[in-house]
């Protein structure tokens with residue numbers, strides 16, 4: 001069989017075909033995943049603990065080697081099981097924090113136009129907000145780096161976008177949980193990534209903050225139109241932030257639901273509408289069905 005072309009269709013950001021990950025030790029975390037993500041789409045992955053959400057996010061980022069199938073990313077190359085990653089497209093800087101989190105075995109497979117936001121903001125404690133946000137800009141090859149003045153301007157602009165200007169000189173221990181998360185988002189977006197990958201970013205925050213930061217993310221998406229993939233256990237958050245929700249179970253995508261309430265307007269208060277309750281129920285039923293032992297195999 002001929003190898004599939006490395007060129008993605010215009011408008012496609014990610015294409016996984018039969019993407020499979022079996023970890024050493026034999027756990028099959030992803031079982032022949034087929035997934036296409038449009039450029040600029042906001043996708044959410046939901047599913048019970050251990051169903052493979054984070055592994056799929058890492059595959060999309062190019063951090064996780066496949067043991068079967070293919071995953072292609074626009075501007076980020078192609079990953080095939082057992083084969084070297086091939087990269088094409090624009091190279092930009094990446095955050096050292098992301099780098100520290102990367103699986104070193106997969107180090108050369110990651111897309112540098114990808115940023116992560118994790119539950120733990122992971123700010124450098126000895127650097128103030130401005131320095132933390134500047135860091136990703138200073139990590140690229142010297143010839144690709146902006147000047148010090150440009151870096152500072154770009155970092156200040158990113159800090160302004162997350163409404164942290166007044167706290168730019170503060171150190172992480174002087175910030176609230178919500179402020180740390182804002183700084184983490186600014187650091188993720190300062191390089192203007194093509195992909196923003198979010199792994200349960202607001203799980204440690206209360207509902208009010210979660211809602212506020214969700215609105216902020218929508219605002220930033222409206223402005224920058226990055227492709228985003230959000231892993232969350234929170235159905236309301238998935239509905240607030242995504243256009244499509246993929247429900248996962250035991251390493252497979254068992255259902256894809258287009259979000260009829262999808263909005264990019266941060267002012268829309270979806271949770272107050274009756275449609276929200278109806279769609280919430282639909283996602284929740286799908287999740288319950290996936291997790292029910294009686295339904296094992298019924299999605300296959």
Ligand SMILES: Nc1ncnc2c1ncn2[C@@H]1O[C@H](COP(=O)(O)OP(=O)(O)OP(=O)(O)O)[C@@H](O)[C@H]1O
Pocket residue numbers: 023024025027028029047048049050051052053054055056
């Ligand atoms: N490095 C690893 N080595 C071996 N097994 C792993 C590794 N990472 C994850 N797994 C296993 O792979 C499966 C999928 O894990 P993954 O973290 O992708 O699930 P998840 O849906 O993100 O879970 P959660 O919602 O609890 O974060 C789990 O059974 C997990 O124990």
